[in-house]
Amino acid sequence: MTDEIATDGGASTVNAGYDEWIDALAEGAGYALVCPDGHGSLPPRRVCPECGSSSLSEEALPDRGEIETFTVVHVPSPRFADDAPYVTAVARFGPVRLTGIVRGVDPESGGDEERAGSDADDEAVEVGTTVEVGVGERETDGGRIVAFRPVET
Amino acid sequence: MTGVRVAGVGLTRFGSHPERTGRDLFAEASERAFTDAGVDRDAVEELNYGNFMGALAEHQGHQAPLMAEAAGVRCPATRYESACASAGVAVREAVRTVAAGDADVVLAGGMERMTNLDTEGATEGLAIAADDLFEVRAGVTFPGAYALMANAYFEAHGGGREELAHVASKNHENALPNEYAQFRKAVSVEEALAAPPVAEPLHLYDACPITDGASALVFVSEEYAADNDLDAPVAVTGTGQGTDRMALADRADLASTPAADDAAAAAYDDAGIGPADVDLAEVHDCFTIAEVLAIESLGFAEPGDGIAAARDGLTTADGDLPVNLSGGLKAKGHPVGATGGSQIAEVTRLLRGDHPNSDHVADADVGVAHNAGGTVASAVVHVLEVAE
Ligand SMILES: [Zn+2]
Numbered sequence: 218m219t220d221e222i223a224t225d226g227g228a229s230t231v232n233a234g235y236d237e238w239i240d241a242l243a244e245g246a247g248y249a250l251v252c253p254d255g256h257g258s259l260p261p262r263r264v265c266p267e268c269g270s271s272s273l274s275e276e277a278l279p280d281r282g283e284i285e286t287f288t289v290v291h292v293p294s295p296r297f298a299d300d301a302p303y304v305t306a307v308a309r310f311g312p313v314r315l316t317g318i319v320r321g322v323d324p325e326s327g328g329d330e331e332r333a334g335s336d337a338d339d340e341a342v343e344v345g346t347t348v349e350v351g352v353g354e355r356e357t358d359g360g361r362i363v364a365f366r367p368v369e370t
Numbered sequence: 371m372t373g374v375r376v377a378g379v380g381l382t383r384f385g386s387h388p389e390r391t392g393r394d395l396f397a398e399a400s401e402r403a404f405t406d407a408g409v410d411r412d413a414v415e416e417l418n419y420g421n422f423m424g425a426l427a428e429h430q431g432h433q434a435p436l437m438a439e440a441a442g443v444r445c446p447a448t449r450y451e452s453a454c455a456s457a458g459v460a461v462r463e464a465v466r467t468v469a470a471g472d473a474d475v476v477l478a479g480g481m482e483r484m485t486n487l488d489t490e491g492a493t494e495g496l497a498i499a500a501d502d503l504f505e506v507r508a509g510v511t512f513p514g515a516y517a518l519m520a521n522a523y524f525e526a527h528g529g530g531r532e533e534l535a536h537v538a539s540k541n542h543e544n545a546l547p548n549e550y551a552q553f554r555k556a557v558s559v560e561e562a563l564a565a566p567p568v569a570e571p572l573h574l575y576d577a578c579p580i581t582d583g584a585s586a587l588v589f590v591s592e593e594y595a596a597d598n599d600l601d602a603p604v605a606v607t608g609t610g611q612g613t614d615r616m617a618l619a620d621r622a623d624l625a626s627t628p629a630a631d632d633a634a635a636a637a638y639d640d641a642g643i644g645p646a647d648v649d650l651a652e653v654h655d656c657f658t659i660a661e662v663l664a665i666e667s668l669g670f671a672e673p674g675d676g677i678a679a680a681r682d683g684l685t686t687a688d689g690d691l692p693v694n695l696s697g698g699l700k701a702k703g704h705p706v707g708a709t710g711g712s713q714i715a716e717v718t719r720l721l722r723g724d725h726p727n728s729d730h731v732a733d734a735d736v737g738v739a740h741n742a743g744g745t746v747a748s749a750v751v752h753v754l755e756v757a758e
Contacts, residue, residue: 287521294490307522344521
């Protein structure tokens with residue numbers, strides 16, 4: 218059992234709290250945990266990590282978020298071997314920031330330089346891009362990932 | 371409270387030693403430290419040992435007793451793990467133990483074995499320093515996390531790849547005479563800019579290599595040094611540690627490192643000095659952008675000004691405040707769990723005057739070591755001073 222967990226990177230592990238959260242995100246019902254002072258966090262939590270309040274309520278994520286920073290990953294970990302190059306971004310959604318993979322953008326453009334072979338149909342990602350959030354699949358092994366997609370503003 | 375002296379330092383050559391066991395690497399570093407210190411092994415009262423990915427790389431947990439055997443000491447031995455700051459926290463606890471009068475002689479340091487893994491395995495091993503659920507599953511690699519910080523920094527303050535290339539070129543230049551360095555090869559700004567991307571905006575020469583190596587230090591009380599007539603002119607006068615939210619996305623700011631701000635403030639306060647008193651520093655440049663963030667946290671540059679420090683000559687070997695005269699993690703190498711101890715060894719050698727780059731800092735009295743874990747969710751800062 219230990220060996221099995223080690224070789225699949227823990228993908229078969231049940232993570233109560235997180236699993237329900239990503240299920241909800243997949244159904245378009247993503248949420249953050251919010252304390253009375255307005256600090257946002259992601260589950261599982263018993264207290265607010267900022268202030269220690271134990272009074273946490275689920276609050277629906279806004280429909281749209283904004284990319285605050287991103288990177289184009291060329292050297293992946295094994296679970297993303299067939300996904301590279303891909304764009305990972307941190308985006309603000311109301312009380313929380315989420316980290317996810319940006320789909321529907323061209324990883325070969327918008328990075329350090331335009332490279333040959335980039336797909337002109339997909340737009341380049343940049344700081345400030347408005348995105349929606351859902352759940353996608355890793356190309357490498359089908360594992361679930363937080364996925365952002367640019368939307369028209 | 372008593373003064374804490376660095377009695378001896380020991381390093382292995384940093385580099386690629388895929389055939390060498392971790393126990394052999396730490397044995398070599400500790401042997402050098404005992405020889406340098408002139409302290410008998412049986413005087414050691416505690417071993418504080420740093421290691422990060424031994425369970426993955428060597429299928430070996432519970433490494434502290436093994437390393438006590440390797441070093442030839444028989445005393446309470448504990449492994450410390452704080453990702454890339456593992457040896458930094460091991461050193462900090464050694465310093466606190468001696469300062470509190472709980473022990474007169476403590477051996478501290480660390481070891482990491484990495485090159486026996488392939489690049490994918492090492493990438494995965496390093497990635498687990500990030501939040502598995504909310505970062506690693508979203509494709510964040512170790513270089514990717516620092517790339518996110520680099521882009522956030524550029525967005526907030528400006529600057530770009532060229533300024534980072536100056537950091538890489540400076541640290542490669544510094545490593546040339548260092549006999550312990552992995553890369554003793556000059557890299558020009560142009561070469562750094564032309565290298566392939568790893569996680570944009572970071573390219574190959576923005577990243578530290580994958581490294582095997584070990585570090586060991588013998589810390590003693592001031593009284594023990596005097597009673598045993600040890601040649602131990604360098605004192606550890608300040609120690610500080612900071613912790614931040616684990617995931618980058620949960621930090622107040624993506625373009626600075628508050629945990630290192632906290633560690634630096636505590637270490638300076640402990641030593642009774644400020645940034646203006648510092649003559650040289652070894653900082654945690656796992657990526658070029660990390661050196662920029664480090665010197666801002668240490669108060670050597672205002673937020674937004676750190677990016678230009680290497681380009682403008684502030685932090686070069688003959689600048690006002692040389693940073694990473696060892697070559698840094700960038701060129702000297704980064705055996706993760708050994709790095710924090712290696713920085714203390716390099717600052718000590720620079721202050722004692724027996725480092726190949728000591729001539730650049732002949733009048734230096736105060737040095738600082740900055741060691742960070744993960745994306746600086748952990749940070750440790752130490753102040754070292756010439757005491758006699
Ligand atoms: Zn709160």
